[in-house]
Amino acid sequence: MSRSNPRSSEARRGARRSAEGDPSPFDLGRRLVGLLLVALVAAPAFLILDPDDFVQGLMRSTGARQYGVTWGGGAIAVLAASLVAFGTRGRAQAGFARLGGWLARPSRTAWAVAVGLLGAGLTVAVALVFFDGRTILNDASVQLVQARYFAAGRLSGPVLPHPEFWTIQFMVLTAAGWVAQYPPMHALVLAGGLLVGPPWVAMAAVVFVVCAATSACFERLLPDRCGIARGAALATALSPLLLGLAAGYMSHATVAAFAALALYSALRAEEGSAVWALAAGAAMGAAVCTRPVTGLAIGAAVTLGVWGSSEKRARPWLLRRVGAWVLGGLPFAMAFGWFNDRFFGSPTTLGYVAASGPSQGLGFHTDPWGRAYGFTQALGNTSAELITLGRELLGTPFPVVSAVGLFLLLARRLTRGERILVAWALLPVLASALYWHHDLVFGPRMLGEAVPAWCALAILAAVALTRRGGGAHISETVAVAALLVSAAGLAWGGWTRIELHAARVGRDPEAGSEGPSLVFVHEPWSDRVGARLSARGMRLDSVRMLLTRYHPCQLEAAFRGRPVEEVGDICRRELASDSLGAFGITGMLWRGDLPGLAVRGPMWVRDLGPAANRRLIADHPERAARFLLPERDRRAWRIVSYDEGVRTLWGPPGETAPGGEDSAGGS
Numbered sequence: 268m269s270r271s272n273p274r275s276s277e278a279r280r281g282a283r284r285s286a287e288g289d290p291s292p293f294d295l296g297r298r299l300v301g302l303l304l305v306a307l308v309a310a311p312a313f314l315i316l317d318p319d320d321f322v323q324g325l326m327r328s329t330g331a332r333q334y335g336v337t338w339g340g341g342a343i344a345v346l347a348a349s350l351v352a353f354g355t356r357g358r359a360q361a362g363f364a365r366l367g368g369w370l371a372r373p374s375r376t377a378w379a380v381a382v383g384l385l386g387a388g389l390t391v392a393v394a395l396v397f398f399d400g401r402t403i404l405n406d407a408s409v410q411l412v413q414a415r416y417f418a419a420g421r422l423s424g425p426v427l428p429h430p431e432f433w434t435i436q437f438m439v440l441t442a443a444g445w446v447a448q449y450p451p452m453h454a455l456v457l458a459g460g461l462l463v464g465p466p467w468v469a470m471a472a473v474v475f476v477v478c479a480a481t482s483a484c485f486e487r488l489l490p491d492r493c494g495i496a497r498g499a500a501l502a503t504a505l506s507p508l509l510l511g512l513a514a515g516y517m518s519h520a521t522v523a524a525f526a527a528l529a530l531y532s533a534l535r536a537e538e539g540s541a542v543w544a545l546a547a548g549a550a551m552g553a554a555v556c557t558r559p560v561t562g563l564a565i566g567a568a569v570t571l572g573v574w575g576s577s578e579k580r581a582r583p584w585l586l587r588r589v590g591a592w593v594l595g596g597l598p599f600a601m602a603f604g605w606f607n608d609r610f611f612g613s614p615t616t617l618g619y620v621a622a623s624g625p626s627q628g629l630g631f632h633t634d635p636w637g638r639a640y641g642f643t644q645a646l647g648n649t650s651a652e653l654i655t656l657g658r659e660l661l662g663t664p665f666p667v668v669s670a671v672g673l674f675l676l677l678a679r680r681l682t683r684g685e686r687i688l689v690a691w692a693l694l695p696v697l698a699s700a701l702y703w704h705h706d707l708v709f710g711p712r713m714l715g716e717a718v719p720a721w722c723a724l725a726i727l728a729a730v731a732l733t734r735r736g737g738g739a740h741i742s743e744t745v746a747v748a749a750l751l752v753s754a755a756g757l758a759w760g761g762w763t764r765i766e767l768h769a770a771r772v773g774r775d776p777e778a779g780s781e782g783p784s785l786v787f788v789h790e791p792w793s794d795r796v797g798a799r800l801s802a803r804g805m806r807l808d809s810v811r812m813l814l815t816r817y818h819p820c821q822l823e824a825a826f827r828g829r830p831v832e833e834v835g836d837i838c839r840r841e842l843a844s845d846s847l848g849a850f851g852i853t854g855m856l857w858r859g860d861l862p863g864l865a866v867r868g869p870m871w872v873r874d875l876g877p878a879a880n881r882r883l884i885a886d887h888p889e890r891a892a893r894f895l896l897p898e899r900d901r902r903a904w905r906i907v908s909y910d911e912g913v914r915t916l917w918g919p920p921g922e923t924a925p926g927g928e929d930s931a932g933g934s
Contacts, residue, residue: 293686294680297675297681297686297689298675298676300672300675300689300693301671301672301673301674301675301676301677302672302676303672304653304668304669304671304672304675305669305672305673305676307646307649307650307653307654307668308337308650308653308654308666308668308669308672309666309669310650311330311331311334311650312646312647312649312650313326313327313330313331313334313647313648313650313651313654314327314330314331314647315643315646315647316330316643316644316647316648316651320638322638322705322706323644323647323648325706325707326647326648326651326705326706326707327647327651329651329655329707330647330650330651330654330655333651333654333655333658334654336658336664337654337657337658337664337665337666338666339664340663340664340665341664341665341666343664344664344665368494370493370494370497370498370501371493371494371497375482375483375486378482378497378500379478379479379480379482379483379500380479382478382479382482382497382500382501382503382504383474383475383476383478383479383482383504384475385478385501385504385505386474386475386477386478386503386504386505386509386510387471387472387474387475387478388471389474389504389505389510390467390470390471390473390474390510390513390514391467391471391514393510393511393513393514393765394467394470394471394513394514395467397514397765397766397768397769397772398514398515398768398769398772399772400465400467401772401854402515402516402854402857403515403708403709403768403771403772404515404517404708404709405435405436405437405853405854406437406449406517406518407515407516407517408435408853408854408856408857409435409436409437409438409447409448409449409853410447410449410453410454410457410516410518411454411457411466411516411857412424412435412438412447412856412857412861413446413447413449413451413454414454414455414457414458414460414461414466414857415458415461415857415861415864416861416863416864417451417454417455417457417458418458418461418462419864419865421444421863422444422446422606422609422610423441423443423444423445423446423610424444424445424446424861424862424863425444425445425862425863426440426442426443426444426445427440427445427862428886429802429882429883429886430445430801430802431798431799431801431802431873431875431879432798432872432873432875432883433445433856433862433872433873434798434801434802435798435852435853435856436797436807436853437449437622437807439610439611439618439621439622440801440802440804441610441611441621443609443610444610445862446610446618447618448617448618448619448621448622448623449518449618449619450555450556450557450558450559450603450617450618451556451603451606452521452553452554452556452557453518453521453557453558456469456473456521457469457470457516459472460472466516467514467516470513470514470516470520471513473513473520473521473523473524474504474509474510474513474520474524476524476527476528477503477509477520477523477524477527477718477719478500478503478504480524480527480528480530480531481499481500481503481527481530481719481723482496482497482500482503483531484527484530484531484534485497485499485500485719485723487534487684488534488683488684488685488687488688488723489682489684489685489723489727490684495723495726495727495730496723498726499719499722499723499725499726499727500719502661502722502725502726503718503719503722503723505661505761506660506661506718506722506761507659507660507661507662507761507762507764507765508656508659508660508709508710508711508712508715508718508764509523509715509718510761510765511659511709511710511764511765511768512709512712512715515709515768517709517712517715518557518558519558519712519713519715519716520715521557522554522557522558522561522562522565522715522716523715523716523717523718523719525550525551525553525554525557525562525566526550526554526562526565526566526569526691526716527719528546528550529547529550529551529554529565529566529569529570530547530569530570530573530687530691532544532546532547532550532570533547533569533570533573533574534573536573536574536588536591537573537574537577537579537588541587541588541590541591542591544570544574544587544588544589544590544591544592544595545591545592545594545595546595547570547592547595548570548591548592548593548594548595548596548597549595549596549598549599550566550595551563551566551567551570551592551595551596552566552595552596552597552598552599552600552603553599554566555596555599555600555603556599556602556603558716559617560629560698560702561694561695561698561713561716564694564695564697564698565691565694565695565716565717568687568690568691568694569687569690569691570592571589571592572686572687572690573687574588574589576683576686576687622806622807623635623806623807623808624806624807624808624809626703626808627808629698629701629702630701631645631701632703634703634704635703635807635808635811636808636811636815637808637811637812637815638703640703644703645700645701646700648699648700648705649696649699649700651705651707652696652699652705652707652711652713652714653668653696653711654666654668655707655710655711656668656710656711656714656721657725658710658764659709659710659711659764660710660718660721660722660725661722661725661761662761662762662763662764667721667725667728670725670728670729670732671692671721671724671725671728673728673732674724674727674728674731674732675689677731677732678731685724685727688720688723688724688727689720689724691717691719691720692717692720692721692724693717694717695713695714695716695717696714698713699711699713699714708768708771709768710764776895776903776904776905776906781868782868782891783860783866783867783868783869783870783889783890783891784868784869784870784890784891784892784893785869785870785872785883785884785887785890785891785892785893786859786869786870786871786872786893786894786895786906787872787873787874787880787892787893787894787895787909787912788850788851788852788855788871788872788873788874788895789844789845789849789850789874789894789895789896789912789916790849790850790851790852790873790874791845791849792819792841792842792844792845793814793819794849794851794873795841795873795874795875796814796819796822796823797810797814798873798875799826799875800813800814800822819838819841820834820835820838820841823837823838823841840917840918841876844876844916844917847896847897847915847916848897850895850897850904852871852872852873855871856871858871859871866889866890869893869906870887870890871895874894874912874916876917877913877917880892880913884909891909892909893906893907893908893909893912894906894907894908894909894911894912894913894915894916895907895912896911896912896915896916
């Protein structure tokens with residue numbers, strides 16, 4: 268008598284339970300997740316955030332504003348769709364069928380290339396027309412500084428002789444050089460763009476990869492739903508969230524590209540040779556070297572998740588894929604470890620930790636700003652991010668995340684492809700909830716790595732809810748609502764979001780500086796003090812703590828080793844120098860000459876006062892000194908002679924503060 272196989276018996280029991288409608292633990296789990304998504308968008312959980320805290324207050328107010336727009340706009344859209352559906356009397360369904368047929372007409376390769384080119388072209392348009400080729404967040408500016416050094420064949424900037432003139436937040440002064448705190452892969456991608464032209468070339472290529480690769484992946488994950496798969500790829504190419512992040516040179520778009528390549532390679536490895544698993548491991552390794560936490564989480568989900576759920580997952584087959592996957596990622600792990608060891612002292616020490624200390628990491632603890640981050644903050648911030656995701660993802664005032672939650676809650680079962688998309692979409696949500704930093708400058712940018720997955724789930728949810736409408740008219744109403752809201756969102760709402768981001772882009776000076784020059788930029792007094800603290804080797808979390816707890820005048824007195832009452836005149840002069848306003852140096856630094864690179868044009872440096880500035884001018888006799896000065900109406904900035912700048916902000920050249928000391932004379 269032959270023995271029964273326990274594993275096959277268990278599989279038969281699972282199939283029997285599924286056929287009889289008995290939910291598996293996975294079904295219970297995803298329904299619970301679906302209910303949570305609905306609750307986080309339906310209930311204004313962001314109201315538990317502290318309104319008196321600057322960052323939490325911004326998240327709370329933005330969440331409240333988007334909450335009204337989302338639910339109010341969604342209700343209006345459903346009402347309008349009801350009228351349209353009533354007027355069409357069944358003709359809308361025929362129109363949807365024709366739309367699906369049109370989407371299915373091109374070949375798979377032709378469609379992938381077309382949506383890739385569409386996404387790349389829109390990225391260039393946003394970068395040039397809306398953002399003027401400039402950065403919006405300091406994160407991108409810092410990575411572009413690093414990219415400039417990579418493009419010049421250097422791993423970092425030099426050890427700076429006077430670092431207080433250049434040091435900026437998120438750049439780290441080390442014994443081996445001046446380097447960005449971020450993992451190096453995104454800067455390497457940007458450096459590729461710099462080698463052939465402007466950096467937006469690289470980001471256009473990134474978006475092409477995201478759109479083309481996900482198009483090919485969607486058709487494999489949803490093999491019998493070509494219209495949905497291609498609609499999801501088209502939505503990805505049109506997503507204002509993805510376009511804004513890419514045109515703003517943010518690393519989230521780069522992770523999305525590597526994730527898409529990893530998923531495509533994993534699916535090809537399932538169909539054919541294990542060599543594709545090698546490529547999947549390399550793509551995941553590149554994602555980890557871009558954003559370690561989300562790269563690791565998404566990369567594992569879209570590679571091991573594919574093979575672990577495959578019908579071919581016999582042990583030898585699976586071991587060959589996993590072995591090749593490990594080999595593919597190993598060179599990236601070794602290179603990343605070497606880079607960290609060279610600059611930050613250990614293969615496992617990330618630049619974030621070197622810059623801000625262990626409080627930079629994940630979990631509930633006191634963050635690098637000295638503020639408590641716990642479950643309450645995680646819940647409130649996650650609620651605000653998910654509420655804004657729908658509007659930023661497709662530009663639509665509609666509760667997209669709640670629709671996806673209802674899809675997870677009500678679906679009888681999820682296909683394998685749908686489960687992989689859910690993992691890709693939700694793992695960044697979990698990672699963001701465990702991370703202390705949140706902002707909505709680009710919307711929920713911490714979820715940007717999963718834009719393709721969210722676009723696919725939004726369309727799957729719309730189709731599923733349409734079919735569950737309970738009647739022909741109701742189903743058609745839901746379908747028309749989804750189509751109208753998405754079309755209006757992408758055509759109008761999405762570009763409105765892009766324009767909102769563009770409003771944060773700074774303005775170039777009215778006049779340029781011809782020839783090699785030092786252009787002194789006047790930053791706020793607190794930033795000047797922070798730069799001097801960083802130049803002494805102080806970690807960023809300590810700098811933030813000092814600037815939060817002490818007045819700049821107290822720190823000025825500490826620099827000079829004197830009581831506060833003896834430096835009052837110096838402090839008044841420092842404060843008076845800010846009377847015309849200040850201009851941030853971070854967004855300008857990467858666009859000019861950098862320390863250690865060729866002398867070609869303007870080098871942007873921080874104004875630290877006449878006495879300190881003279882030291883830097885003496886070190887660079889090949890450069891003419893200039894000053895960036897605001898116009899009297901403060902609406903524009905112009906480059907003027909150095910003497911005019913000093914006279915305007917600091918008083919007549921050579922004038923010293925009482926006591927014979929020039930302002931900012933010591934660092």
